Amino acid sequence: MEGWSSTHVSSRPPHRQNTRPTMRDVAERAGVALVTVSRVVNGVGTVREETAERVMAAINAIGYQRNELARSLRPGQNSMTIGLLLGDLTNPFYASLAKAAVEVANRAGYAVLLSTADEDPEVERRAVGELIGRRVAGLIIVPDQGDHAFLNEINGHDHVPIVFVDRPATGAEADVVLVDNEDGGRKATQHLIDQGHRRIAILGAPSYYSTGRRLRGYRKALRRSGITPDSNLVVTLRRGTTEEASAATHTLLTSADPPTAVFSTTGFLTEGVLRACRQLQTSVAIVGFDDFKLADMLPTPVTVVTSDTEELGRHAARLLLDRIDGDDAPSRRTVLPVQLIARGTGEIGTQ
Amino acid sequence: MEGWSSTHVSSRPPHRQNTRPTMRDVAERAGVALVTVSRVVNGVGTVREETAERVMAAINAIGYQRNELARSLRPGQNSMTIGLLLGDLTNPFYASLAKAAVEVANRAGYAVLLSTADEDPEVERRAVGELIGRRVAGLIIVPDQGDHAFLNEINGHDHVPIVFVDRPATGAEADVVLVDNEDGGRKATQHLIDQGHRRIAILGAPSYYSTGRRLRGYRKALRRSGITPDSNLVVTLRRGTTEEASAATHTLLTSADPPTAVFSTTGFLTEGVLRACRQLQTSVAIVGFDDFKLADMLPTPVTVVTSDTEELGRHAARLLLDRIDGDDAPSRRTVLPVQLIARGTGEIGTQ
Numbered sequence: 001m002e003g004w005s006s007t008h009v010s011s012r013p014p015h016r017q018n019t020r021p022t023m024r025d026v027a028e029r030a031g032v033a034l035v036t037v038s039r040v041v042n043g044v045g046t047v048r049e050e051t052a053e054r055v056m057a058a059i060n061a062i063g064y065q066r067n068e069l070a071r072s073l074r075p076g077q078n079s080m081t082i083g084l085l086l087g088d089l090t091n092p093f094y095a096s097l098a099k100a101a102v103e104v105a106n107r108a109g110y111a112v113l114l115s116t117a118d119e120d121p122e123v124e125r126r127a128v129g130e131l132i133g134r135r136v137a138g139l140i141i142v143p144d145q146g147d148h149a150f151l152n153e154i155n156g157h158d159h160v161p162i163v164f165v166d167r168p169a170t171g172a173e174a175d176v177v178l179v180d181n182e183d184g185g186r187k188a189t190q191h192l193i194d195q196g197h198r199r200i201a202i203l204g205a206p207s208y209y210s211t212g213r214r215l216r217g218y219r220k221a222l223r224r225s226g227i228t229p230d231s232n233l234v235v236t237l238r239r240g241t242t243e244e245a246s247a248a249t250h251t252l253l254t255s256a257d258p259p260t261a262v263f264s265t266t267g268f269l270t271e272g273v274l275r276a277c278r279q280l281q282t283s284v285a286i287v288g289f290d291d292f293k294l295a296d297m298l299p300t301p302v303t304v305v306t307s308d309t310e311e312l313g314r315h316a317a318r319l320l321l322d323r324i325d326g327d328d329a330p331s332r333r334t335v336l337p338v339q340l341i342a343r344g345t346g347e348i349g350t351q
Numbered sequence: 352m353e354g355w356s357s358t359h360v361s362s363r364p365p366h367r368q369n370t371r372p373t374m375r376d377v378a379e380r381a382g383v384a385l386v387t388v389s390r391v392v393n394g395v396g397t398v399r400e401e402t403a404e405r406v407m408a409a410i411n412a413i414g415y416q417r418n419e420l421a422r423s424l425r426p427g428q429n430s431m432t433i434g435l436l437l438g439d440l441t442n443p444f445y446a447s448l449a450k451a452a453v454e455v456a457n458r459a460g461y462a463v464l465l466s467t468a469d470e471d472p473e474v475e476r477r478a479v480g481e482l483i484g485r486r487v488a489g490l491i492i493v494p495d496q497g498d499h500a501f502l503n504e505i506n507g508h509d510h511v512p513i514v515f516v517d518r519p520a521t522g523a524e525a526d527v528v529l530v531d532n533e534d535g536g537r538k539a540t541q542h543l544i545d546q547g548h549r550r551i552a553i554l555g556a557p558s559y560y561s562t563g564r565r566l567r568g569y570r571k572a573l574r575r576s577g578i579t580p581d582s583n584l585v586v587t588l589r590r591g592t593t594e595e596a597s598a599a600t601h602t603l604l605t606s607a608d609p610p611t612a613v614f615s616t617t618g619f620l621t622e623g624v625l626r627a628c629r630q631l632q633t634s635v636a637i638v639g640f641d642d643f644k645l646a647d648m649l650p651t652p653v654t655v656v657t658s659d660t661e662e663l664g665r666h667a668a669r670l671l672l673d674r675i676d677g678d679d680a681p682s683r684r685t686v687l688p689v690q691l692i693a694r695g696t697g698e699i700g701t702q
Contacts, residue, residue: 081464081485089450090443099440102465106478111485113432114453114465127457134432134462274648294645297625 021062022325023078024108030058034109038078082320083113083131085124086142086165093267093290093309094142097165100313101140108321110137121146129154136160138320143169145208161323165316167209168333175323177316177334179307181210184338185217185263188287188305191346192261193225197285201233201252201259203269205240214265214289233259237269245272246279253280261285261346267292270302286345301343307336372413373676374429375459381409386460389429433671434464434482436475437493437516444618444641444660445493448516451664452491459672461488472497480505487511489671494520496559512674516667518560519684526674528667528685530658532561535689536568536614539638539656542697543612544576548636552584552603552610554620556591565616565640584610588620596623597630604631612636612697618643621653637696652694658687 027034032051040047040055047055082105086094094116102112113131117124121144131139132154138161149171151162162174169176192200202218204211215234222229235252237244245264249272252259262284264270270288277283283300291306315334378388383402391398391406398406433456437445445467453463464482468475472495482490483505489512500522502513513525520527543551553569555562566585573580586603588595596615600623603610613635615621621639628634634651642657666685 084465089440089446089453092441092443092446095440095443095446098465099467102440102467106466111464111466111481113462114435114449115457115462116450116453130462271645271648278648292645293643294622294649297622297629297649298645299648299650 022327024321024325025062026055026058029062030054035080038080078137078324079135080109081111081113081134081136082317082324083115083128083134083136083139085115085117085127085131085139087116087118089116091267092292096309097142097313097316100310101317104314104317104321110321117142117144119144125150125154132160138162138324140165140316140320141169142166143172146170148172161320163316163320163323165312173331175319175332175334177312177319177336178210179312179336180338181213182217182220184289184305184307185214185265186221187217187338187340188214188263188289189218189221190225191287191303191340191342192263192285193221193227195261195285195346197261198227199230199233199257199259200227200261200263201235202263202265203235203237203245203248203273204265205237208240211265214263218263232257240266240268242268242272242275245269246276247272249273249276249284250280253277253282253284259284261287263287263289265289270304274298274302287340291341296343300345303341303343303346305338305340307338312336373678375672375676376413377406377409380413381405384460386431389431429488429675430486431460432462432464432485432487433668433675434466434479434485434487434490436466436468436478436482436490438467438469440467442618443643447660448493448664448667451661452668455665455668456672461672468493468495470495476501476505483511489513489675491516491667491671492520493517494523497521499523512671514667514671514674516663524682526670526683526685528663528670528687529561530663530687531689532564533568533571535640535656535658536565536616537572538568538689538691539565539614539640540569540572541576542638542654542691542693543614543636544572544578546612546636546697548612549578550581550584550608550610551578551612551614552586553614553616554586554588554596554599554624555616556588559591562616565614569614583608591617591619593619593623593626596620597627598623600624600627600635601631604628604633604635610635612638614638614640616640621655625649625653638691642692647694651696654692654694654697656689656691658689663687 023037024034027037030037032055036047036051037055040052084098084101086098089095089098098114105112113134113136115127115131117127124144128139128141128151140163143164148169151172155162164174164176166178189200202215204215219229235248237248245268249262253276262273264273264286267288267290270286270292273286286302288302288304291304295302295304315336374388375385378385381388383406387398387402388406391403435449435452437449440446440449449465456463464485464487466478466482468478475495479490479492479502491514494515499520502523506513515525515527517529540551551573553566555566570580586599588599596619600613604627613624615624615637618639618641621637621643624637637653639653639655642655646653646655666687
């Protein structure tokens with residue numbers, strides 16, 4: 001999972017490292033929409049003759065290169081459509097991501113084919129095949145944890161640019177846009193340590209990439225403060241539902257040596273911890289990963305670490321459009337920063 | 352807005368009123384996927400010869416009619432893609448709707464082009480043109496309040512089936528799937544009356560269809576209980592944001608003759624009422640329209656009227672697929688039921 005050819009950490013959009021003129025440069029020079037250039041280059045749709053001439057003149061003037069032209073000329077290559085494959089839209093994380101990606105794509109003249117896979121490798125595989133079969137110009141994928149070598153087969157002939165978002169994919173090399181999970185885990189745990197907590201539990205489904213990184217940040221923060229991680233306080237959920245998190249919290253809080261604080265690594269898990277506390281009519285210090293609506297309106301406002309989810313979607317879409325335009329620099333890994341919002345549940349006084 | 356040719360109220364999917372064989376019947380008979388029939392009928396893509404022969408045999412056997420065939424044969428007519436045009440995905444209402452519609456469409460072999468318009472008539476118009484230009488086989492639209500006669504022009508030549516969801520559109524006739532807004536308004540208000548309230552305010556942006564209906568239900572419930580509606584308690588917000596609702600609640604609750612209860616007609620507005628109450632360190636009886644996550648976890652759990660939003664999306668998608676398959680019965684209006692979930696904020700004891 002670590003074998004990425006190029007790694008850099010940035011919260012800004014990537015520079016366009018490709019200096020060869022792109023279709024978008026042609027559009028700019030000719031003063032026409034990208035879709036018009038695509039029509040001329042691909043010979044599909046109708047364009048007025050004088051417009052087509054202006055586009056051809058721009059192509060010649062800026063030296064839009066032959067190999068780019070050849071690539072664009074492959075039938076259906078630029079369908080001006082991208083595919084977006086992610087998890088359950090009723091998870092606000094995916095909804096924000098989709099919203100932002102659709103906005104960026106539409107503004108650039110691209111339509112978005114939306115598909116959802118819900119962590120099921122078979123469904124994901126079928127959906128990717130379906131999208132590539134529909135000649136999308138590029139794909140944004142939130143990959144599940146399975147092996148993604150199948151992408152190389154499906155995509156072998158078509159070479160559709162792919163950007164992975166939220167997690168990298170094993171077995172397939174492509175751009176990836178992440179949030180700084182490890183730093184988030186560290187910040188959440190450090191906040192609880194700073195409030196005097198020593199017995200801090202972590203709830204997660206560590207088979208997923210992001211939870212593994214959050215766990216690593218948790219362990220580092222504990223060790224730096226001279227606290228030996230207690231494996232009884234590291235709880236691995238099987239699926240990561242609210243109900244599982246609630247049951248696990250119940251077990252933790254009624255054990256012989258309960259934790260005084262919990263770091264819950266997703267929004268669904270945080271809700272489970274809160275529900276268990278209400279059921280037990282007790283409370284525990286909590287820091288959640290990912291902010292959620294009304295977190296500040298609960299009886300004790302909930303402290304969270306969070307990142308800019310819409311920026312995650314925007315950034316992935318911009319990166320993909322650059323790739324579609326011919327940017328062929330080595331794969332990039334972009335990591336967006338996280339921040340802690342202290343609201344109450346992390347404080348010692350709230351127990 | 353009432354000029355619909357056919358009106359029936361039902362929470363079940365519509366019967367297929369068209370008894371002529373459809374492309375889906377051909378697929379079933381031939382034992383192949385719908386997309387395969389589409390390929391044979393439209394002459395696009397590749398299908399193995401023996402499969403094509405099986406499809407043609409099924410067409411002849413069940414008498415798939417010539418006019419349907421002719422319609423299907425129009426270039427690009429069945430792209431096996433539908434367009435979905437709705438509001439901000441970070442509104443959980445639209446996210447649930449999209450999720451359900453995408454699931455139904457994908458299962459039937461259709462891909463979904465997603466576009467968002469956010470109540471801006473110009474953006475909606477452009478997005479519709481863009482989707483029809485991409486030869487979608489059908490469109491699901493949450494229309495804004497403006498005149499939709501433009502749809503007849505854009506769509507005049509292509510006759511792409513359209514289903515409106517959540518609101519009907521003025522100036523354009525098509526199927527529409529709604530929730531029972533008036534009954535929801537009545538149930539919310541009646542609940543507050545049953546708790547002993549007489550001064551009940553309503554917050555809404557009544558220029559929208561659904562809010563108008565909710566207001567009508569509110570007025571009817573008051574009149575039936577012999578309460579004269581007080582126009583000072585009917586608050587019209589300009590955009591319907593949480594911030595506006597919060598400010599309006601502040602004004603209402605600090606007035607000389609404040610209401611003892613508020614009916615907030617959307618989830619965003621309910622949040623605004625709750626925020627104003629917290630700011631003023633006071634409380635008021637509340638019933639909200641549309642349920643929301645964590646409504647039951649707030650200091651006083653929030654009473655709501657709600658409908659099955661995913662069913663709204665599923666139903667719209669099924670109806671559209673039937674239309675694409677050739678169902679040409681008169682336009683239908685389907686109204687899904689609403690129910691009240693009593694949780695606390697509507698009760699007299701919570702004030």
